[in-house]
Amino acid sequence: MILRSRVRMFLAAVSSALTLLILAPAGRAQLNNFSKQELTDYTAKNPFERLPDGRPKVPDALIERARELSSEDVWVVLQDKGYNNQYADGFQILHPGKPMVGRAFTVQFMPLRSDVNDIAAEKAKARGVSRLTNQTAIDMLQPGDVLVVDLFGKKLNGTIVGDNLFFYINQATHGGGLVVDGSVRDLNGLSEIDMPAYFRAVDPTPIGNVMLTGINVPIRIGDVTVMPGDLVVGDREGVYFIPPQYVQAVLDKADEVHIHDEWTKKKFAEAKYKSSEIYGSPSDPNLKREYEEYLQKRLGEIRRERAAKEQK
Amino acid sequence: MILRSRVRMFLAAVSSALTLLILAPAGRAQLNNFSKQELTDYTAKNPFERLPDGRPKVPDALIERARELSSEDVWVVLQDKGYNNQYADGFQILHPGKPMVGRAFTVQFMPLRSDVNDIAAEKAKARGVSRLTNQTAIDMLQPGDVLVVDLFGKKLNGTIVGDNLFFYINQATHGGGLVVDGSVRDLNGLSEIDMPAYFRAVDPTPIGNVMLTGINVPIRIGDVTVMPGDLVVGDREGVYFIPPQYVQAVLDKADEVHIHDEWTKKKFAEAKYKSSEIYGSPSDPNLKREYEEYLQKRLGEIRRERAAKEQK
Amino acid sequence: MILRSRVRMFLAAVSSALTLLILAPAGRAQLNNFSKQELTDYTAKNPFERLPDGRPKVPDALIERARELSSEDVWVVLQDKGYNNQYADGFQILHPGKPMVGRAFTVQFMPLRSDVNDIAAEKAKARGVSRLTNQTAIDMLQPGDVLVVDLFGKKLNGTIVGDNLFFYINQATHGGGLVVDGSVRDLNGLSEIDMPAYFRAVDPTPIGNVMLTGINVPIRIGDVTVMPGDLVVGDREGVYFIPPQYVQAVLDKADEVHIHDEWTKKKFAEAKYKSSEIYGSPSDPNLKREYEEYLQKRLGEIRRERAAKEQK
Amino acid sequence: MILRSRVRMFLAAVSSALTLLILAPAGRAQLNNFSKQELTDYTAKNPFERLPDGRPKVPDALIERARELSSEDVWVVLQDKGYNNQYADGFQILHPGKPMVGRAFTVQFMPLRSDVNDIAAEKAKARGVSRLTNQTAIDMLQPGDVLVVDLFGKKLNGTIVGDNLFFYINQATHGGGLVVDGSVRDLNGLSEIDMPAYFRAVDPTPIGNVMLTGINVPIRIGDVTVMPGDLVVGDREGVYFIPPQYVQAVLDKADEVHIHDEWTKKKFAEAKYKSSEIYGSPSDPNLKREYEEYLQKRLGEIRRERAAKEQK
């Protein structure tokens, strides 16, 4: 909620200037280089198409299905594959009840040092990129993206957006979402916009005293190495970053888990059983069979329903 | 929201195995022994009947009345009796507006060490107890119980329940509640179940790397020594554990406190007095008398109302 | 929710006695003296009238306008004036969606030491002030005040009020509000009263083991030096303390900022522009002109509307 | 280790200017007033002479004896007198093995706000005080003083001194010492100067963004209200602030405690007793008598020794 031109003037004067490196789309102007070819190489296991910028494109239909996922649904598959570092928590959550799902669009900032920054600015200018702001990254967002930003936990001047740019991101990503290991501002304004957001803190200051060092490069959020194009899934607990090659497996397993939950609670609601007679799996062979039949029936229903929906 | 059988297989393979000691109801199979006789001895001041497992049974009618209690109502009586260590806070609260009241059913876990655990398992098996899980304790819950668990603040693998077992506990205790110095999982699922819960953290991992060391033994939650059968009272602030012998006194005093609050606010609402003319107690003898009459009148009403209700 | 007379007896017995210094309105009985003349001197830049106690009186109409302010609206003006220490956060907020605005009524407590306290009590008595409680300060509150209390972050026995006195403050200040670098009690009761409150913690104990050392003296809340009569503005993030001489500038600038936000979002909603084409300020001269016209038109509307409202 | 004139220029330019209020010795120029008369009134229980500035003057001979005190020696007397808020810890200690003893010379800073600061500067100038720095306070230190500073835990720009001023304080106080709820700089330099110091943090920045608000006023350090002239005693654990009226009692009790420790360890060294046969006090009447005789003998020796020393 602030006139940026005015802000920038102040900041320039006081030396915590907001000076950001530009991403030269066709070249290598950012400090932390990661070319489209490298992105393709390092995400070679991606089973889907790719976005024009090279990121894996988890299909829209799977994104839709993923809105039902909880962190536990993802955990059960990823730990089984040996991926134990894909979960981050400890965030403030803007709309706790609202699921966040989308493709990771990653951005990295580092603490400002002007010798490095000046050279990056020259390199950018040489490629015809004249304005240097965090909006360079934001302007590249696509429908279905979740903006994922490493601002190294910075609170003061670590505010990736206020309500105006948050509004823009909501428009550009079609409600995708935001994860920032840093802060936001304008919490009053943000809370009126119906897009999910996960952040470490809130502060009234604008972003500053940092330099943009990478767009769609591998970044670290908490204990996770996030790759551009990862499927980001946020619930009331935290955020999972799912490598594209496991998205289908996670969703399929989730169907089973949800049916199992459904059946388990149905049985518990009958109040005839001790918990251990039903859960994790029924001890009585009859109950076991009952469950297996229920599982197959419900799986069939779910799949038919989904197919019907997709045909429309 | 996870198939436990599957989970357990994984865990067994990776060594953070979920291996739990069983409570041998008729014997001494748990590490931390506390027999029914000991329980009876150490809660000798209990003025009420006992549950079959030996715990004091605060009557249902008093539990119902206790739903009106706040932490402050309990504090005023317990500090007066010299009990300054019965309150724990710092929890995440699942449903902040919903009061939690019930009889403490205590469970203790300790960090896993397999030499101790193996022997406990043998001892359990010798008594015919074959399955070793946290569900052993959960299956023993009674209507009116609050499950109180010492998981020593553990977050990762310190998750006493997910939504399935939480659903079961709700059924079994008739909405009693959960206090865990540890974590829970499936927060999305939990938030849809209308039972109070107090926990330190949330994590997507299942319980593991711990051993069950006691059921209905004295345990420590924060700075409180909790005894089985204590009346557990949770509000928006934290949780009080009331020794059964003080439950009646707390409830009776609360009647007075509530009437005093009622009268105080009524007088304040008249906007004719400074706060100190009315509160803590009126300085003007006329007001003092007015209050005393109000107190007696309202106490009479409340008691008649309560008696009427109980007769139905 | 507690009978204070009873409490006081207990406390006296156990030595964490609630013994408070009195403010002698016409004299110098408090430890931390700050006379009406000093208050006037140190707030000499105040452009408004003063309250009888000497505090600057930001006009009611400006208080009303200030309900629209966010922390960011204040930041943009105060940092421009070189005031970087007027914001405090890290509070628990009672009603996050409800703005808090009012004139700072400041109170300071320090840790009890009875040698100092006894002398202060004698001094007070010599001036005819017989009762020594925190209510002395509370009884002086005026409509439009926000009670701002330095209890040095104390949780246990650092509870400035429970629900009875919170109710009184709401009456006395006409819903002004409370900021305490300390705690409150009776959270259940507080949450039913529709007045804003910012506090560090909640505890069931009453205030104690402290002494009142100043009323309407300069105090410190977090990294802010708060002066009596500052305009207190609280939103979902934290609390700003605005020196009276900048209130008008903040409000006028906020009008512009809000119009700018309005226009920016309107343009973003058209989905025709990249964020950097519109925000901070439009790059295209036509858009720039469009914005300038919009700004003037809306400013005019707002001012007319406001004038109309004030005439009624 | 920095040229302050240079520093000041920088700071002035960047707005975190080091601008400090002066103490007008004969008047009321500081924000937080506390006149010599008030100081005398509030320390009326002082049994000793006073320093010219009005502070109680604990005699040099008692300061010398107090070098043997530990925090425990002080605790035993002060808790007995009902003073439970006189101890602060959590400090970094410059020379852990070196005791700190001296008379509290208190200084208070608050976060800078220039409206208040400007008026204070004018008031000071009107009294002929032209330079406004923290050195104003430091220049007033006397032999036997310990400088006690409230910098509200500030690390960045909360550095009360570097090695030059620390050297000066050592000269001026004859090795008295420093307690700061804030930071110091030049730790390399400080560690070469043989004066005790207790601080919260170390930072390379100079003091700034604060204003001096009081000299020899009551201040708060942690949970202690420190009065000017309190006897400051620091050991390996933390710092005690002893009201002058209890200094003699503390020292006399300490003689007994030290003899008791001496005797207890002597008996333990004989390896003939269980700890409970000797400590806290001997159970066997013969041992009890032995101890009583030892105590009287040693007390006599100590007193004669002390008297002899004082005669020299």
Place this chain on the structure above:
Amino acid sequence: MILRSRVRMFLAAVSSALTLLILAPAGRAQLNNFSKQELTDYTAKNPFERLPDGRPKVPDALIERARELSSEDVWVVLQDKGYNNQYADGFQILHPGKPMVGRAFTVQFMPLRSDVNDIAAEKAKARGVSRLTNQTAIDMLQPGDVLVVDLFGKKLNGTIVGDNLFFYINQATHGGGLVVDGSVRDLNGLSEIDMPAYFRAVDPTPIGNVMLTGINVPIRIGDVTVMPGDLVVGDREGVYFIPPQYVQAVLDKADEVHIHDEWTKKKFAEAKYKSSEIYGSPSDPNLKREYEEYLQKRLGEIRRERAAKEQK
């Protein structure tokens, strides 16, 4: 450094009384029962003799050898056996350069509640145990013991010993040591006694507001379940609790590790190799052979040396 009888009187008066449960050596007077038979059962894998109290007795010769162990030496064996919960750190260390080795003598305290405590006291009295203090446990210490105490991280009144009892423990255990998840007092005095100690904090208050609930029962220190008789090994980092059955394996492996370190550094000192040519193991077959020969030679030397020493 305090007369306990005096202290106890005060404490009794103020209600944070030091009231401790007694261990009835021949019976079941403590809250947390764990009989000699149970201790024997749960430490059945112990390959050594036992102490009269039932604890495994790791031989003196192995304790002597264990003084060379570092945490890393223990880690390599215990993780290999699947024991990942035997290490605790985060302690303040009294003498960082001095190794601590001994047999765990465990003690457990819980927060005081007088209903439970009174009954325990009666039970103790019925068995002829009249004095109820922490010294009951301390008086049972044997040469070679390390006192390991669960005081649940308590600082205030969580001080297991001061310098007198620390002196006694040093005598009784022949310099064994102390680990307390709680605090100590008299740090000045402690630092003059040459026994290792690991504690969470230091405070001038004596122990109080707790009850002794177990001696030589399984206890939790951080994330470790400590069994009586575990070999306690402390170095500059933290403390390992080694189950007796792995002591020999740890020590034998440590011989190899130490020789490997010796050889590695010798080769590095020659400055002819890159680190990866030598460490973890040499890539060059000749170097590999050289190492193997060195290992065998040194192992032989060490064993002969050790045998010679033991024959003396």
Place this chain on the structure above:
Amino acid sequence: MILRSRVRMFLAAVSSALTLLILAPAGRAQLNNFSKQELTDYTAKNPFERLPDGRPKVPDALIERARELSSEDVWVVLQDKGYNNQYADGFQILHPGKPMVGRAFTVQFMPLRSDVNDIAAEKAKARGVSRLTNQTAIDMLQPGDVLVVDLFGKKLNGTIVGDNLFFYINQATHGGGLVVDGSVRDLNGLSEIDMPAYFRAVDPTPIGNVMLTGINVPIRIGDVTVMPGDLVVGDREGVYFIPPQYVQAVLDKADEVHIHDEWTKKKFAEAKYKSSEIYGSPSDPNLKREYEEYLQKRLGEIRRERAAKEQK
């Protein structure tokens, strides 16, 4: 102090395998690419020669002079140049009295995810690099280097070295030093090696569950962007990273600061002046002149001495 081959086997088995990316010296095999050309470009302001790997080479003579620097000496110049993000603290310091100076050799790790790691390993293998360990980086260290490692604050399995590799680094860098935003192991062993080290924590586990993502790339340590070749200066407080272009200015300014300190203390030692008469700069024109003459004389002496030394 551990056989790494053994360790690696264990780790592979349990899935927290130590699998590291290799730096392909001639190519682009690391995730975070930063070619020699880029390094040269981004450090274009370097006034010195370069090392073969492209890093600026601050001359040995200046490194030698820099051993006298304190953090404050660096601060005064860098803040003046507008560099406020070059200082990191909060480390455990191995040898607090020993200065650390050298050229930054930077290494970056990120949390392991095996899809990315596998591809990096293939890329490395394609370039003939077969062994993948942290030793790849360590083996590239040169005399005068300080190893600076981003391990994102990781404690468990975040141990960059134990005593064997620490010994190697000491050899290879000629005592340069280590800064790690992570942990070390073998603290007993490390403390016997006379090389400076700054780390966040100590843990007995070896490095694992991470992947090496860059060597001599820009990295972040706390709030500092560290460039390869920065001059690293560590004292008792923390660590400064000085861009090469400011090294000469820092050293020259430090001469003046040290002379100023010398003179200031000399004057203070005379005990004739108040601190403000001498420090920051003398008020009396005669003293000012005296200081100026002293400064010139001492600067001359220092320069002659230095020249003489260099001629030898």
